[in-house]
Amino acid sequence: MSAFVSLLKRDMRLAIRVGGGALMGAFFFLIVVVMMPFAVGPDLGLLSRLGPAILWIGALLASLLALDRLFATDHEDGSLDLLMMGDMPLELVVAAKAVAHWLTTGLPLVLITPLLALMLNVEPKALGPLMLTLVVGTPALTFIGLVGAALSVALRRGGLLLAVLVLPLTVPVLIFGVAAANTAIIGPTPFGPPFTILCGLSLMSLVIGPVAAAAALRHGLE
Amino acid sequence: MSAFVSLLKRDMRLAIRVGGGALMGAFFFLIVVVMMPFAVGPDLGLLSRLGPAILWIGALLASLLALDRLFATDHEDGSLDLLMMGDMPLELVVAAKAVAHWLTTGLPLVLITPLLALMLNVEPKALGPLMLTLVVGTPALTFIGLVGAALSVALRRGGLLLAVLVLPLTVPVLIFGVAAANTAIIGPTPFGPPFTILCGLSLMSLVIGPVAAAAALRHGLE
Amino acid sequence: MAIIDLANPTRFIALVNRVLPWLIAVTVLLFAIGLARTMQAPDDYQQGATVKIMYLHVPAAWLGMMAWGIMSVAALGTLVWRHPLADVAGKAAAPIGAAFTFICLVTGSLWGRPTWGTYWVWDARLTSMLVLLLLYLGVMALYWTADDPNRGSRAAAILSLVGAVNLPIIKFSVDWWNTLHQGSSVFRMGGSTISPSILIPLLIMAIAFTLLFVTLHLAAMRNEILRRRVRTMRLMQAQELAEAHS
Amino acid sequence: MQLIGDNLRCVRGGREVFADLNFRVASGEAMVVTGRNGAGKSSLLRVIAGLVHLTGGQLSLDGGIPEASVAEQAHYLGHQDALKPSLSVAENLQFWAEFLRIEGSIEIIPALQAVDLQPLADLPAAYLSAGQRRRLSIARLVAIKRPIWLLDEPTSALDVASQGRLAKLMRAHIAGGGMIIAATHGPIGLDNPRELQMGPQ
């Protein structure tokens, strides 16, 4: 387990030193949300209605943007070779990296949500459910993205390929995340059912993501 | 000039072999547009109203996602060293790479717009102006992103930093791009003024982008 | 001939070469019968002749989905047994499945214009079919961009399996969305609700489509095997050249 | 303990790199792999390290920890240094030591001393010269004990003094019952290693 923790710590440290770390995720999110009114127009009613959608799309982007280098850097500098030679199962290695990624980009983004929700005129009573959906949903985005990151390393491919592979897979998470958040805002359907499904999706991706990513890396060995 | 052309050709070839090339840009765009209704909800009226915004945000993303590796790959494998040792001014080197990037991600995205506009229920008469704004605006996005790509190499930084640097700079382009497209859809203001400003912004970024990016790279020499 | 023999690519090609002409003949025959029956089938009292699109639309939808199932099974073969024929089966199925999905989308759009008044709505069923097409495109993109076919097939196999998990979610998740598209009426609890005069031609067309799929799939598999042989021969030639040279 | 390669075959990118390869290295022994560029030396080391798929033949380890794979009992020193530029020299080493350790303590300072990098311990790895990076990589072998060392051109970029230090480390490893397989184009300072000649000539 100490190997898990030290990998987690290393990846978070790298994210902070190289990528500007946690703050950068929050910044990015802020910018995306601030830009939306420019694109959509400053109609407050419309914005508050689109609030959850905007926040969810921002979360999706933040998860994707940094993710494509998750394994690529380790592959290029030879670290991945050594990571595969440890006694920790590759599934755990991959999971540790995903957790570090979520902690440095997903979590800050959830924490800054109240501020952004305010800017988007989202009703205060909807804030709780909205944050809850993001807390539960963003790990799913990261862990699904994980598969794409591993595939693109295994194939030595980059660019938009990762996004093209991963985005369709995130559709259900997006549907239920936004749906659950919207029930709290627009009603009348209850919050429970879509949220339960979101939790289910998240749990599933927590399992399938690392397994599939590890398989992709292993099969990528030539 | 032949050096410019051969660099352009090389970068396009790499984009096609590594990133799946032009098709991938179009795919990505298609996916982004398809995903929006999941977030926003399937209300056709709303979607057609948001049409230009969605298309512009998609274009912004496609420009950003692949861009952060524009100089990083060349830096990491030592190519950048040699690119700086040619007799072609660095500004032109940088511009050649940007043009290649636009041709492989920006242009396909403009070409696929009619199909997507149809799906978003954008009125046919607005299609022309919308495409025009994208043709003029996407190069601006690429050339602004160029500066960020150069900075992130010069600073040896990655992750979301590039997006955080670049996104605020793209705000004016986004505003006038969407505004111009919207005049053709919602009216009543004329298309001319915002479009002229968009053209101005684009021209400015075509000049400032390469100069700033080359300066960033030169100062990045330690 | 035992299954084990079929697993040998050379035997497989021999078999395909023998079976293919017959398969084509039967497919053409079934299409002829199906189309004839379709022409005789009654027009809808509301939609008139446009309802005939259904005989293309529905089988295409079924096969578009079935092809992903085949890819998932092939993916298991690739990942678990590393079987070359499974690679080939998966790779060959992707573009065909995508094509059927695309046909479903196009015929649906064409049908939507007269019935719903628009080519496209963001309806549950339609959208999930579009996502399926995107997933197909993703898998195909993996095959295209991989320089080494083996590595490409393994990556695509993993994506097929993950996508297989995703597929039912997409299909069912959107059921509660407001829906314009009609629900299932052929395969459903408590029996079919369609009149036999429509159902029978539909089923014949479905079988014809399935045979078409099998025909195309076998042919594509054969071509893929041959293509890989050519590639291997080229590489070997280069290697021999290199060795002879030194 | 004995590492046995039996009839090994390796295919990379659709081309056969080597076939019918046999070798046997026991603890306390070193084997030097030679051959011209492209002969398959690096590929062989990566196959042993479990980083490249073995297409045919059998690779087995007699003795050693039975439930651990060969890769888990081996150190691999490849062409790439597996260093993160933004971490300091000590942090880089510390991480790999924590990650790769199976049991026993971690000895960062002595390991850095062994490659004469202790004065640079707090420098970011981005600032290291080629040879210093290589030495930091070598420090990994010292910091955590693993019986099998797989070294791919270990002397490249090292200055004369460092080559001497490496030779000393290798001799100590062998004397302690370790095993070394090294690919090289020149002498690397081992006494009477076994030799495995790959490829033609």
Added chain:
Amino acid sequence: MQLIGDNLRCVRGGREVFADLNFRVASGEAMVVTGRNGAGKSSLLRVIAGLVHLTGGQLSLDGGIPEASVAEQAHYLGHQDALKPSLSVAENLQFWAEFLRIEGSIEIIPALQAVDLQPLADLPAAYLSAGQRRRLSIARLVAIKRPIWLLDEPTSALDVASQGRLAKLMRAHIAGGGMIIAATHGPIGLDNPRELQMGPQ
């Protein structure tokens, strides 16, 4: 033609790498730069190539094309190979030849032959071994004529035959009035080069 370094000083990452460095190389001459790891050999080559900022002193080229900078008249062979894995061997070389050429024709095939890579011309560079990559890099020097060669440990990863070929190429370059500055830790097959010893010892 003569390359003159006068009182050169270089600061990298806030630390002084070298100072008061003087040298002078004329056409038809080779200079070997030696010194222990971290002495500043690579830094010096990169300074000459215009890739690292010169903090103090003066670097000047007597003769040569007057309006071109030193960098534009020099080939730099660094630790990295500047190859794109997805381009073939020939495509990689072709690109650099087209990009770096100032005038004259491009000779891809003879250049590949000079490093014995012609049989692999159509292979993607991703499939090359370390030494083959290095040789492809060296082919660049042959394909386009530039008078100054800056070589950073040029023999690393090369097998014995390739080292011989490289030595022949270097001798031919010098005989043709070229100039070579090479950083190295061992002999690289030049006859009586000037020597520049950097750092202490």
